[in-house]
Amino acid sequence: MNISNKLMLIVLLTTFEISITVFSAFEIAKGAKFHQLNFLHLKYVNQLTKSVERIKSDLPVDIQAIESDILAIKQQPIDCLNEINHLNRIIMKVIKTDQAITICEDDIKIADSALLLVQQYKNDRLNKDDFLIGMSAALDGFNQHSEVFEEPIRKTVSFILMTLIPLVLIISLFNIIFISYLSRTISSSIRNLTKLLLNKSEDNTNLDDELDRKTSGELKALVIAARHRIKSEILNIESSLELKAIVNSQTASLQQANDELAQFAYRASHDLKSPLSGAKSLAQFVIQDIKAGDTEEASNNARIIYQQMEKLETLVVDILLLAKAEIGNEEKDFIDFEQIFIDMKERLTWLMKDNPCTLNTSVNLSTPISSEKARFAQIIENLISNGLKYYDKDNASPFVNCDIHDELQQLIIIVTDNGIGIPKKHQSEVFDMFKRFHVETSSGSGLGMALVKKHVEYLGGEISLQSSDKGTTFKIIIPMDTLK
Missing domain, CATH: 3.30.565.10 (Histidine kinase-like ATPase, C-terminal domain)
Structure with missing residues (x-):
């Protein structure tokens, strides 16, 4: 997986975690909402009870106020049903608290019956005694519903709390572990690429296979581009008759290619540079000594070059062993x-x-x-x-x-x-x-x-x-x- 895809996956996982957390918060807040609706239900039932008592005592009562109280009582179960979504219905059915839905629906029916009694009483189609009997029955139903409504809602909210909070914690823990894993793989890709650059020589035909196996696309593309560029520059140098002039003219281009690799192989290049620079200078001295006919000095310088190359070979072999140390490729x-x-x-x-x-x-x-x-x-x-x-x-x-x-x-x-x-x-x-x-x-x-x-x-x-x-x-x- 490319580094960009891994970063996108990290963003998606984080977004998912936040969404679940927000959803859980809203679901938990519903519990307080349901309790608030039941409190309002009791409040308006109490107001309606006082109005009915006034009628029984032959005190003047505003029938419009009674109708308004019944409408307010009816609104609470309506709001409750609106708050309950499809997921809530499934949960309540599973944990056997769906009687709360039935209570709300029955409460609405009682309210509708009470409103019909009010209309009949207002239009003088119902006498006072029958009206009071009907309203008393409605009040008994309202009070009973308020009492039994609390228990299923309490169980439902408790279940949601016990389910969603652990779910959020599990998702958060998973995200931490998985995002840490993705971050580690990104670091590992860069680290493995650095090792490959330290281990592989320019003519190693297996470098592309190693890049496919150990690095992501962006890093691979960068290294291959730099590698091809360096190869091209080396071929141009080797094919030229005027070696010194070409080295001078191509230094800037080679330096640019080396800069592209510096972020992956700085440490190795630091240790490789010293013997290479020494060998280059000594090679120039050997050329000068041969031209001057001083073969003994040329031989001494050539021997020093050989020693420098031995150090370089030791470094490359050690780097190769270090990279292979994490790969079990030998039979026990x-x-x-x-x-x-x-x-x-x-x-x-x-x-x-x-x-x-x-x-x-x-x-x-x-x-x-x-x-x-x-x-x-x-x-x-x-x-x-x-x-x-x-x-x-x-x-x-x-x-x-x-x-x-x-x-x-x-x-x-x-x-x-x-x-x-x-x-x-x-x-x-x-x-x-x-x-x-x-x-x-x-x-x-x-x-x-x-x-x-x-x-x-x-x-x-x-x-x-x-x-x-x-x-x-x-x-x-x-x-x-x-x-x-």
Whole structure:
């Protein structure tokens, strides 16, 4: 779903919630309206009773006032029936309070009969005694209806209160959850797009498929347009014989295309720019050295370019691993942690060769572990390599210990070192991307710990750390039921 459609859906859900809330308020207010109508009914019945008593006492009475009171009494059930809509009728029928409707209809009939008596009495077609008998019967009916009217109305209002208020709360809660979900998917689309821009090279044929799967239409269109533009500019540069002149003339166009991508890939571009800029400058020096016949200097510069490209490759690989950390695309198999340690030591030969740290590993599992091997390999290798990199050169016996065991249906991985530690003010940022806290020692991309956290979270676990100038301990806890 496109971002614009998601935003429209949020508006519609909010409008629906407001409409239900307003409707509920009006329905609840009807209860007060019905009680008010019954109060007026009693008021006019009381006035009519006084007028009838005056007639019985042979006191002068305005017959027009009696007729007016009866009309006022009749108006209350009429207004009541007008207030009751089709939905109210269904509800009253279901909860068996629809006798209130019958009461209103009967009240109107009694009022019509009383008005007929008044007309007959005014036209001298009805004597006083018969008129009083008829009016007394009408008053008895009116009073009885007022008394029995309250109970079904009270039950109906109570039912509406008990139904609509929870309904409004449920709809509001649903809206909060669903709108939060939509907002999260919008953020996720932008985040996934940023990862794709960091991960994918220009000649990767699967980028369009990844865009279709992970991003919404507007973001996809923007990236594809920028991507095609960059490809076009690169092709123009590569096909030109005057490379330097074309680079200078096309810088503004390429910069514009890069600006279109900056909102999605600023952080990555910051770390990619340094080795690329250095390689570009060195490439110019190599060209100058070759022209000058200084092949030794050209060879040195070329070697530096190669080293810069290795750093760049490491960064891209780390970004790719970080993006894949949330995708379970490897088949599960039984994990041989001892073999993982063996493979890791082979890969870290360059780091361990002249490193004085003692690496101690132990595995004590009562139950076999089944999961994706690559995830555990990357978790263990990143934690141990960090301990090896940041050892304390002033410590006579530096070490890195890795202990893996199970306890209380949990897999526990603890990596401890006695290195230089992590500054306290930066400990909350350890698992953020592109974070390095020992610039003079750091040689990585700044993504290792972010990758570890992604893997641990994917496996349903938690990672914590304790660090001081005496060393650092990372502890990972993963429920065993996710590793079967």
